[in-house]
Amino acid sequence: MAKRRKVANLLALAVLSAVTTRPMHPYEMAATLRGWNKERDMEIKWGSLYTVVRNLAKHELIEEVESTRHGRRPERTVYRITEAGRQELVDWTRELLSVPHTEFPRFRAGLSVMAALDPDEVIGLLENRLAALDEEIATLGERHAREIAEIPRLFLIETEYDLAILRAEATWVRALLGELTEGTFPGLREWRAFHETGEIPDNLRELAEKDITDV
């Protein structure tokens, strides 16, 4: 499914959704998206805005309406969405909702090299993480409670998703921490020994060389 988009940057999706409401010039798009708090939903780099807008126009997903100049200010080009653009917005949204895309959170990368640290240090680090997670969950939860009074749930749904995932991560970290502090994590002894003596256990050495043919 997940096809190649003519303009791949997600900021383009946001721009399309903004110009759906009415024609705008780039800075107005930025203001609109900021007003909608779109920065909470995706990684937006405002430096990419004009590039993205130009690319959208190049591929005729939006088109120029007029170009005016006020006083000595730089020229402002107003764009409107095209039929193809409307189609792209809908099609892209469909894809994002229906096709799970394998993501690589940085925490996952960290976990994958966790063995590089002493287990006792890992305990401390995970405790820090957990505290930060709990705090973020609290903050987000309060904000959501505040906003749900004014904004239809349809437009806060991403926050609810976010909260669910954050809670799941906190739960998982808490469980792992439990195993580590209580010493029930299998292989904990060898892991600790490795960091005390600096010696790699035989079974691990074997593993490290797995699948590596002599080059």
Next chain:
Amino acid sequence: MAKRRKVANLLALAVLSAVTTRPMHPYEMAATLRGWNKERDMEIKWGSLYTVVRNLAKHELIEEVESTRHGRRPERTVYRITEAGRQELVDWTRELLSVPHTEFPRFRAGLSVMAALDPDEVIGLLENRLAALDEEIATLGERHAREIAEIPRLFLIETEYDLAILRAEATWVRALLGELTEGTFPGLREWRAFHETGEIPDNLRELAEKDITDV
């Protein structure tokens, strides 16, 4: 906390962890990382390998050991990790484990523009997603069960994390789907009406213009 890394690409972290075991030349690093299934843990683009290695060397996190040539083959440069490199690996791992980094999964972006689609279509899309999620959870679960027999849990911990998050997402999607199919999702009527008539309800129009001053 999260400071600027001299080499920011996560592939650099993987390279550092590879050359920790013994000095290697780039292609050997690739083979090692592939043997460790590092591609499951982070987005790895092999086209970036030589750039990353060069940058690591430039910043003296790894250093050249020897440069040999076999027959007419291109020259092979063997690198070893430096003390600074070892430090970077440890420090980076610490950061990844302890500091939660706000991520922007694509699904979140999709949810944030969900209103662009008809609710009845959304139901179908989410059902697709759920099916795919369930299947992936099953596959991952089986693989984990198979591998835990041979590999210490310490090196499968990312998979367990992955499973936990996938399960949480599946649960959340299932719940949302329930509300949509049973019609208990608040504002569902307005959402549907908007897509039938194409008319934006007054309270939404107001919202859409929120925070946008006349430009």
Next chain:
DNA sequence: TCACGTTTATTCGTACGCGAATATACGCGA
């Protein structure tokens, strides 16, 4: 009213990420 910070609005330069190309060597079947 004038100095100065903020908002409005866009352009520019470049680092670097990465797809694709390149080129040799090796294994193995016919």
Next chain:
DNA sequence: TCGCGTATATTCGCGTACGAATAAACGTGA
């Protein structure tokens, strides 16, 4: 032993994302 597919190993060129620079206009407090 010859041909061909695959593995070995690295270089190159292009696009684009994005930080930083630019600059006018506006608001406001003294």
